[in-house]
Amino acid sequence: MTVSRKIAAEFLGTAMLLAVVVGSGIMGQRLAGGNDALALLGNTIATGAGLIVLIHMFGPVSGAHFNPAVTLVVVMRRGIAPGAAAAYVVAQTAGALSGVWLAHAMFAEPLIQISAKLRDGWPQGLSECIATFGLIGTILSTQRSRPEFTPVAVGLYITAAYWFTASTSFANPAVTLARSLSDTFAGIAPSSVPLFIAAQIAGAVLALAVFAWLLEEEPIDA
Amino acid sequence: MTVSRKIAAEFLGTAMLLAVVVGSGIMGQRLAGGNDALALLGNTIATGAGLIVLIHMFGPVSGAHFNPAVTLVVVMRRGIAPGAAAAYVVAQTAGALSGVWLAHAMFAEPLIQISAKLRDGWPQGLSECIATFGLIGTILSTQRSRPEFTPVAVGLYITAAYWFTASTSFANPAVTLARSLSDTFAGIAPSSVPLFIAAQIAGAVLALAVFAWLLEEEPIDA
Amino acid sequence: MTVSRKIAAEFLGTAMLLAVVVGSGIMGQRLAGGNDALALLGNTIATGAGLIVLIHMFGPVSGAHFNPAVTLVVVMRRGIAPGAAAAYVVAQTAGALSGVWLAHAMFAEPLIQISAKLRDGWPQGLSECIATFGLIGTILSTQRSRPEFTPVAVGLYITAAYWFTASTSFANPAVTLARSLSDTFAGIAPSSVPLFIAAQIAGAVLALAVFAWLLEEEPIDA
Amino acid sequence: MTVSRKIAAEFLGTAMLLAVVVGSGIMGQRLAGGNDALALLGNTIATGAGLIVLIHMFGPVSGAHFNPAVTLVVVMRRGIAPGAAAAYVVAQTAGALSGVWLAHAMFAEPLIQISAKLRDGWPQGLSECIATFGLIGTILSTQRSRPEFTPVAVGLYITAAYWFTASTSFANPAVTLARSLSDTFAGIAPSSVPLFIAAQIAGAVLALAVFAWLLEEEPIDA
Numbered sequence: 001m002t003v004s005r006k007i008a009a010e011f012l013g014t015a016m017l018l019a020v021v022v023g024s025g026i027m028g029q030r031l032a033g034g035n036d037a038l039a040l041l042g043n044t045i046a047t048g049a050g051l052i053v054l055i056h057m058f059g060p061v062s063g064a065h066f067n068p069a070v071t072l073v074v075v076m077r078r079g080i081a082p083g084a085a086a087a088y089v090v091a092q093t094a095g096a097l098s099g100v101w102l103a104h105a106m107f108a109e110p111l112i113q114i115s116a117k118l119r120d121g122w123p124q125g126l127s128e129c130i131a132t133f134g135l136i137g138t139i140l141s142t143q144r145s146r147p148e149f150t151p152v153a154v155g156l157y158i159t160a161a162y163w164f165t166a167s168t169s170f171a172n173p174a175v176t177l178a179r180s181l182s183d184t185f186a187g188i189a190p191s192s193v194p195l196f197i198a199a200q201i202a203g204a205v206l207a208l209a210v211f212a213w214l215l216e217e218e219p220i221d222a
Numbered sequence: 223m224t225v226s227r228k229i230a231a232e233f234l235g236t237a238m239l240l241a242v243v244v245g246s247g248i249m250g251q252r253l254a255g256g257n258d259a260l261a262l263l264g265n266t267i268a269t270g271a272g273l274i275v276l277i278h279m280f281g282p283v284s285g286a287h288f289n290p291a292v293t294l295v296v297v298m299r300r301g302i303a304p305g306a307a308a309a310y311v312v313a314q315t316a317g318a319l320s321g322v323w324l325a326h327a328m329f330a331e332p333l334i335q336i337s338a339k340l341r342d343g344w345p346q347g348l349s350e351c352i353a354t355f356g357l358i359g360t361i362l363s364t365q366r367s368r369p370e371f372t373p374v375a376v377g378l379y380i381t382a383a384y385w386f387t388a389s390t391s392f393a394n395p396a397v398t399l400a401r402s403l404s405d406t407f408a409g410i411a412p413s414s415v416p417l418f419i420a421a422q423i424a425g426a427v428l429a430l431a432v433f434a435w436l437l438e439e440e441p442i443d444a
Numbered sequence: 445m446t447v448s449r450k451i452a453a454e455f456l457g458t459a460m461l462l463a464v465v466v467g468s469g470i471m472g473q474r475l476a477g478g479n480d481a482l483a484l485l486g487n488t489i490a491t492g493a494g495l496i497v498l499i500h501m502f503g504p505v506s507g508a509h510f511n512p513a514v515t516l517v518v519v520m521r522r523g524i525a526p527g528a529a530a531a532y533v534v535a536q537t538a539g540a541l542s543g544v545w546l547a548h549a550m551f552a553e554p555l556i557q558i559s560a561k562l563r564d565g566w567p568q569g570l571s572e573c574i575a576t577f578g579l580i581g582t583i584l585s586t587q588r589s590r591p592e593f594t595p596v597a598v599g600l601y602i603t604a605a606y607w608f609t610a611s612t613s614f615a616n617p618a619v620t621l622a623r624s625l626s627d628t629f630a631g632i633a634p635s636s637v638p639l640f641i642a643a644q645i646a647g648a649v650l651a652l653a654v655f656a657w658l659l660e661e662e663p664i665d666a
Numbered sequence: 667m668t669v670s671r672k673i674a675a676e677f678l679g680t681a682m683l684l685a686v687v688v689g690s691g692i693m694g695q696r697l698a699g700g701n702d703a704l705a706l707l708g709n710t711i712a713t714g715a716g717l718i719v720l721i722h723m724f725g726p727v728s729g730a731h732f733n734p735a736v737t738l739v740v741v742m743r744r745g746i747a748p749g750a751a752a753a754y755v756v757a758q759t760a761g762a763l764s765g766v767w768l769a770h771a772m773f774a775e776p777l778i779q780i781s782a783k784l785r786d787g788w789p790q791g792l793s794e795c796i797a798t799f800g801l802i803g804t805i806l807s808t809q810r811s812r813p814e815f816t817p818v819a820v821g822l823y824i825t826a827a828y829w830f831t832a833s834t835s836f837a838n839p840a841v842t843l844a845r846s847l848s849d850t851f852a853g854i855a856p857s858s859v860p861l862f863i864a865a866q867i868a869g870a871v872l873a874l875a876v877f878a879w880l881l882e883e884e885p886i887d888a
């Protein structure tokens with residue numbers, strides 16, 4: 001029963017996250033009259049605020065990963081068994097797809113879409129690597145020194161990363177895959193997905209190495 | 223006396239909430255020069271910030287429901303007697319109407335208006351169902367694991383929901399009814415009100431079922 | 445010595461507050477290309493964030509009133525002696541004027557200006573009455589139930605009030621007087637000042653009465 | 667080992683800070699369609715949110731100075747040895763340069779650039795003096811009364827200072843130097859750098875004097 005609740009929390013939380021990301025992107029683009037800075041502002045504020053809430057909602061149940069890159073890091077630190085991690089990733093992916101379709105339904109868009117928005121080239125890959133490096137670094141460092149602040153830190157980090165990376169910071173393989181099925185503001189062409197996911201995994205592993213060294217054996221003062 | 227204070231807190235808090243929602247919508251629309259993304263940004267920031275403050279102000283007195291859907295859920299969880307709940311709903315509705323008129327007065331608008339803004343169709347209903355589901359889920363889950371964060375969580379949730387739902391997330395039957403009496407940015411045509419309220423109640427009941435299962439018997443770590 | 449520190453804190457804090465309000469108004473208007481919603485957004489974000497910081501900075505020294513209406517309420521609640529209150533108001537007023545001139549200097553504006561921006565009529569007066577009522581209510585209620593949150597609550601309240609009142613919420617007699625000496629975005633014509641100050645005092649006294657009744661003898665749960 | 671971790675934290679944190687400042691400036695300018703208020707809004711939100719996160723991430727390791735003006739003040743208060751401080755400043759400067767180049771790489775800009783954006787004249791110098799005065803005052807006062815809030819206070823302060831100073835508040839010599847190597851939204855012409863750095867140091871020393879007097883021997887109530 002406890003396990004089924006954790007899986008449900010990952011599914012539901014990731015679904016709501018994608019509904020926020022894709023839905024607010026559609027709203028932003030529809031209202032902004034062609035100004036993408038305004039569309040991204042609305043998208044950013046909704047995503048940052050939404051993430052803070054969702055991590056608070058589901059964190060006590062499942063840890064609120066919502067992200068295979070996070071689950072990968074937790075496995076590597078032996079914080080979750082590999083089998084449970086696999087179930088988490090399946091739930092996250094299914095949740096992400098459901099969230100995209102939910103956003104499409106709310107905005108009266110065709111449910112099934114394929115994004116035509118190419119996000120190619122090594123600067124995009126570098127952006128995703130840095131974006132995920134920072135996300136994992138945020139989680140590892142705040143979990144160590146001030147864990148009750150981690151949900152807010154993650155929301156604020158993504159708020160910043162939507163703007164400081166050239167890719168608008170997907171930083172999440174399940175999110176990337178699901179957004180390839182939305183031909184809206186937040187979409188990504190399927191052909192760009194492998195680069196993004198590879199870069200995200202590289203960034204996550206790099207962050208694990210760097211922050212394990214940086215934080216290990218360091219006295220933490222509250 | 224204590225009961226009269228609770229009723230007064232629900233009345234006053236809901237009135238101030240509607241003054242914020244409707245007033246900032248008027249201000250946004252007047253200043254934004256036809257760009258609805260900008261108008262919604264101002265509306266969003268004011269509503270999110272205002273909600274956080276209002277819940278802190280009146281929460282210790284009445285619980286700061288400001289919302290018949292919230293009161294319904296509290297009744298179903300036996301957190302308030304049915305008679306008191308009915309008084310709460312009356313106070314919320316009267317407060318919401320007063321708040322709309324106060325906003326009209328501050329902005330030198332005709333006091334009595336009827337909105338002509340149709341918000342029809344099942345995607346709008348779905349949006350309200352999801353919006354209210356998320357609101358109730360936010361309250362139930364944070365009340366369980368971190369109650370001192372609930373006011374901020376509700377403000378951030380509505381900040382996100384103004385953008386990720388196609389209806390801009392009314393998520394509140396008293397607010398919906400009152401906004402039908404404002405032919406401004408935040409208005410809703412009276413003919414669209416029944417769909418919204420039905421969807422809100424459905425979303426609230428759904429959230430109660432889902433989160434009761436998800437959070438029950440789950441160990442909560444502070 | 446302690447008294448001189450308190451006076452200095454009121455002077456310096458109010459000066460910095462006005463530098464933020466007037467300076468960010470100038471910046472907003474210069475950059476926004478004629479779109480007042482954008483100018484007000486920048487003005488709002490700077491003022492809200494700045495207030496939260498300034499109250500944290502000077503609160504432990506002087507209480508961080510920065511506002512004769514707040515000092516009036518504190519006197520009426522016997523939280524400060526009348527003589528000290530008079531010194532506070534002088535320091536606030538001198539600080540407010542200094543802050544306006546500092547903003548003008550930073551933006552290479554003529555130091556001495558008189559605003560030509562009329563803000564007349566009873567809807568503006570009502571706006572200021574409500575704005576100050578809400579500000580004092582925010583302070584009184586959060587001081588009672590959660591005092592460590594008051595600085596954030598005040599910053600968020602003003603963030604909302606810039607948008608939900610037709611007057612953009614001055615809510616402060618010293619700020620009002622000083623802004624009459626700036627012919628920029630945040631200015632107010634001297635002829636509109638008496639209405640604003642009268643309405644602010646009325647709102648403050650009304651809030652004192654309402655919240656004294658609402659909060660008195662009410663059990664507060666942390 | 668501990669020292670190398672501190673140096674690494676200052677390097678990495680300052681690099682990420684500059685990636686945020688310069689990267690979000692590029693993103694803002696590219697998307698804003700010529701409206702600098704919108705570009706600055708994106709730049710502001712990213713920088714403020716990013717700073718809060720970065721100070722939480724690296725604070726427990728190195729104190730998260732990221733700024734030679736901060737390190738100078740800490741040395742003058744004997745909070746760090748002069749030799750360690752020198753190493754901090756080297757790490758901050760190297761990190762700042764790396765962060766600028768990282769932003770350029772993510773956005774497919776030429777790595778090596780020289781800014782052509784003149785920021786001259788005494789109002790700009792005054793702006794930087796006030797900006798740094800406020801930043802140091804924020805740190806000294808919140809460290810005294812509520813140290814766990816300092817990271818949020820610094821982020822909110824910079825959020826405000828981007829708008830209320832005419833220079834958009836660099837307030838950091840290493841940041842200033844590095845931004846001279848970016849001919850983008852956040853750039854500063856090399857010829858304007860000395861004025862900025864001199865003003866920043868003056869503001870920092872002034873803040874140290876004023877706040878040492880203001881906060882000394884003052885009872886602090888939590």
